[in-house]
Amino acid sequence: MTNRKIRIALIGTVGLPAKYGGFETLADHLVRNLGDKYDMTVYCSKKRYSKQERSGKYLNAKLKYLPFNANGIQSIPYDSISIMHAACSCDALLILGVAGAWILPFIRLFTTKRIIISIDGIEWKRDKWNLLAKWYLWWAEKIAVRYSHIDISDNESIQDYTAYRYGSLSRVIEYGTDHILKVSPTFEDKKKYPFVKHPYAFKVCRIEPENNVHMILEAFEVLYQHSLVIIGNWENSTYGRNLRDRFNSRKNIILLDPIYDQCTLDMIRGSAIVYVHGHSAGGTNPSLVEAMYHGLPVITYGVSYNRTTTEHKALYFRNKKDIIDIIRNVEVKTLKEMGKAMKEIAGRRYTWNIVAEKYDHLIQKCMNEKKKPGIQPSLARLNEQLLISYDAGHLKYQNGFFEKRKIN
Amino acid sequence: MLPIHNLLIPCLTALILSLILIPVFRSAAIRIGLIDKPNHRKVHKHPVPLVGGITIAISTLITLMLSGTFPSFIQKYLIMLITAAVMLMVGIIDDRFEIKTSYRLFIQVSCAYAIASSGVLITSLYGIFGIHSIPVPFQYALTIVVIVGVVNAFNLMDGIDGLLGFISIIGFLTLLILSFIAGNYELCILFSAIIGATIGFLRFNLSKRRIFLGDAGSIFIGFILGVSGIQILKIVPFQGKLDPASAFLIIVAIFIIPVFDSLRVYLGRMKVGQSPFTADKSHLHHLFLLTGLNHRKTAITISIATLFAALLTCLLQVFIPLTISIILLIAPFIFLTKVLFINKDMIEWKSKISDLEDADY
Numbered sequence: 203m204t205n206r207k208i209r210i211a212l213i214g215t216v217g218l219p220a221k222y223g224g225f226e227t228l229a230d231h232l233v234r235n236l237g238d239k240y241d242m243t244v245y246c247s248k249k250r251y252s253k254q255e256r257s258g259k260y261l262n263a264k265l266k267y268l269p270f271n272a273n274g275i276q277s278i279p280y281d282s283i284s285i286m287h288a289a290c291s292c293d294a295l296l297i298l299g300v301a302g303a304w305i306l307p308f309i310r311l312f313t314t315k316r317i318i319i320s321i322d323g324i325e326w327k328r329d330k331w332n333l334l335a336k337w338y339l340w341w342a343e344k345i346a347v348r349y350s351h352i353d354i355s356d357n358e359s360i361q362d363y364t365a366y367r368y369g370s371l372s373r374v375i376e377y378g379t380d381h382i383l384k385v386s387p388t389f390e391d392k393k394k395y396p397f398v399k400h401p402y403a404f405k406v407c408r409i410e411p412e413n414n415v416h417m418i419l420e421a422f423e424v425l426y427q428h429s430l431v432i433i434g435n436w437e438n439s440t441y442g443r444n445l446r447d448r449f450n451s452r453k454n455i456i457l458l459d460p461i462y463d464q465c466t467l468d469m470i471r472g473s474a475i476v477y478v479h480g481h482s483a484g485g486t487n488p489s490l491v492e493a494m495y496h497g498l499p500v501i502t503y504g505v506s507y508n509r510t511t512t513e514h515k516a517l518y519f520r521n522k523k524d525i526i527d528i529i530r531n532v533e534v535k536t537l538k539e540m541g542k543a544m545k546e547i548a549g550r551r552y553t554w555n556i557v558a559e560k561y562d563h564l565i566q567k568c569m570n571e572k573k574k575p576g577i578q579p580s581l582a583r584l585n586e587q588l589l590i591s592y593d594a595g596h597l598k599y600q601n602g603f604f605e606k607r608k609i610n
Numbered sequence: 611m612l613p614i615h616n617l618l619i620p621c622l623t624a625l626i627l628s629l630i631l632i633p634v635f636r637s638a639a640i641r642i643g644l645i646d647k648p649n650h651r652k653v654h655k656h657p658v659p660l661v662g663g664i665t666i667a668i669s670t671l672i673t674l675m676l677s678g679t680f681p682s683f684i685q686k687y688l689i690m691l692i693t694a695a696v697m698l699m700v701g702i703i704d705d706r707f708e709i710k711t712s713y714r715l716f717i718q719v720s721c722a723y724a725i726a727s728s729g730v731l732i733t734s735l736y737g738i739f740g741i742h743s744i745p746v747p748f749q750y751a752l753t754i755v756v757i758v759g760v761v762n763a764f765n766l767m768d769g770i771d772g773l774l775g776f777i778s779i780i781g782f783l784t785l786l787i788l789s790f791i792a793g794n795y796e797l798c799i800l801f802s803a804i805i806g807a808t809i810g811f812l813r814f815n816l817s818k819r820r821i822f823l824g825d826a827g828s829i830f831i832g833f834i835l836g837v838s839g840i841q842i843l844k845i846v847p848f849q850g851k852l853d854p855a856s857a858f859l860i861i862v863a864i865f866i867i868p869v870f871d872s873l874r875v876y877l878g879r880m881k882v883g884q885s886p887f888t889a890d891k892s893h894l895h896h897l898f899l900l901t902g903l904n905h906r907k908t909a910i911t912i913s914i915a916t917l918f919a920a921l922l923t924c925l926l927q928v929f930i931p932l933t934i935s936i937i938l939l940i941a942p943f944i945f946l947t948k949v950l951f952i953n954k955d956m957i958e959w960k961s962k963i964s965d966l967e968d969a970d971y
Contacts, residue, residue: 324963327960333901333902336956337949340952359966359967363966366966482967504968505968506966506967506968
């Protein structure tokens with residue numbers, strides 16, 4: 203008699219087929235790689251898929267639709283109702299984002315379903331949210347970590363944060379990048395985007411202050427001999443519109459609207475000689491790791507997450523002056539070697555095979571895991587005198603792995 | 611019924627008196643050193659004279675003496691006057707020279723005992739948890755605890771310009787209305803005078819030529835409010851116009867925010883092993899300031915909350931039994947405090963995370 207496949211629910215994404223962002227691409231690849239092994243159901247937003255598009259099925263996975271937006275304030279009912287429904291029909295819930303976290307204590311209390319939650323960076327800190335939203339996200343993150351069987355961060359620096367704040371061990375699973383294409387510019391491309399014929403620095407991101415777009419633009423205003431191409435949603439905010447007005451007239455700066463065609467985007471990105479990354483908010487950023495997979499050398503904002511993503515092998519800046527110094531002084535040879543190093547890292551860590559395998563392993567683990575591991579060994583709970591009598595006093599007060607020693 | 615416009619006269623008299631007296635006392639205070647020097651914990655930046663309490667007390671006293679009911683006032687409320695004066699004096703000495711906490715506490719308990727002995731006692735719980743009248747030793751104990759508690763609660767509340775001023779005006783206004791309904795002329799004049807004097811104080815407290823209430827002022831006001839509250843309960847049965855239990859509820863409502871906040875602060879300090887009288891930054895107004903509100907808005911927000919509590923109880927007391935009303939009052943307060951603490955935690959963690967994020971390897 204064959205065992206029934208484990209039923210997994212994927213909650214919190216906009217839906218499949220993927221046409222929005224990082225979470226959706228992740229969902230797509232999970233379904234592709236794990237759809238045979240597990241019986242998967244993905245919850246989607248009715249608002250993003252027209253009636254014709256709603257097929258109810260994607261590869262091997264079932265699709266269920268909810269009449270809410272997956273983002274913004276509607277994400278709370280969106281996630282909550284998905285969770286409740288999944289708790290009745292699936293064995294394990296894989297939840298992306300903490301909007302529905304308030305309901306998890308009840309799920310733990312009344313059912314034996316397994317909960318894996320991905321906490322998606324340190325959302326409550328981000329300035330895009332108002333005060334009420336920040337309070338809710340702060341509290342929801344705590345509930346999510348406390349009441350899930352396994353919680354996932356997408357970056358080791360976030361694992362440090364959860365260890366520091368909650369004393370428990372997060373699992374780290376990053377993103378895959380090998381869906382990008384290696385595309386050389388065609389004759390048509392060179393006509394439409396003449397800048398690809400010459401060396402240029404490249405950046406693609408949402409145009410928000412926390413991505414330091416202004417800092418990079420100001421630096422390249424000074425570096426007038428170096429070209430910079432930035433693709434982003436300039437028209438979506440006052441910040442973006444102001445920047446565009448201010449810098450569009452510069453000859454060496456080219457600001458493009460969002461390009462949704464993967465092929466074109468990869469062509470422009472792949473033809474650059476260096477990737478500039480300004481993100482300061484939490485987590486492993488898909489656009490950064492995709493650039494690494496292209497084999498592009500990376501000049502990035504020196505926050506812990508970016509350093510961890512690039513394994514400290516990229517060039518880091520803190521302000522406009524740093525960017526200018528780096529670009530003026532870096533040698534082509536260094537850039538080429540760095541590009542190879544980035545590609546090596548991406549190939550080793552950021553492929554969908556690896557990501558799917560990690561999720562697979564976690565799902566198997568959570569079906570059996572009783573308690574979330576803490577960051578101190580259980581030996582530390584023993585009486586201090588007892589430990590000392592066994593010459594093991596040092597085990598009582600150990601540094602957490604997240605405590606970095608300052609080297610002066 | 612007493613004519614209402616008679617009540618405006620003491621108010622205006624006290625107001626004018628305090629407006630005249632404050633500048634005088636202010637310069638005197640600067641000369642003798644009765645000023646509040648800023649430190650890391652306090653929210654003000656320059657030294658400020660601590661004359662609010664003295665001026666309110668003296669303006670009120672003079673107004674009372676001018677009012678014509680002074681002889682009958684002394685007859686009925688002599689002990690309250692004397693103990694209030696003692697509290698004021700101790701407060702002034704504390705402001706200038708810093709008295710040890712245990713001495714202050716002892717004097718507060720003694721004054722409270724004097725009040726209780728003079729017959730101003732909480733004699734019944736009016737049906738909370740089904741308890742009505744309580745035995746005499748408990749009456750003494752409860753009265754003393756309440757008075758000392760209220761006095762210290764108001765002392766703690768005095769952290770932002772205008773906060774205590776607004777809250778005491780709301781409190782005295784409520785008591786004024788209650789004593790008006792009860793037909794107690796003397797108390798009406800007292801409250802009306804204090805309100806006037808406090809308005810005069812606020813005019814300076816919220817201006818550039820600032821003065822503070824000081825420990826003297828907050829203790830004095832807290833004492834008079836607390837004792838008056840108990841006094842009014844004794845005026846039973848309000849000539850039949852108001853149920854004593856309802857009056858009890860309304861009076862409790864005025865004190866809920868200061869008292870519960872101070873209880874929470876004491877418990878919080880004891881929880882981390884400190885004495886409840888250690889100074890820290892965990893009062894309600896500190897928490898509000900962390901949400902980004904400025905001083906003025908914080909004072910107004912907390913005052914409106916007190917006003918809201920008082921008004922809410924006026925409504926509730928008609929429909930809902932006492933025990934449940936009290937729970938309904940306390941619950942939002944607890945929720946609000948929880949949210950404010952979440953905010954405080956969040957802000958502390960934000961800076962911890964910045965350290966983690968910006969560490970150079």
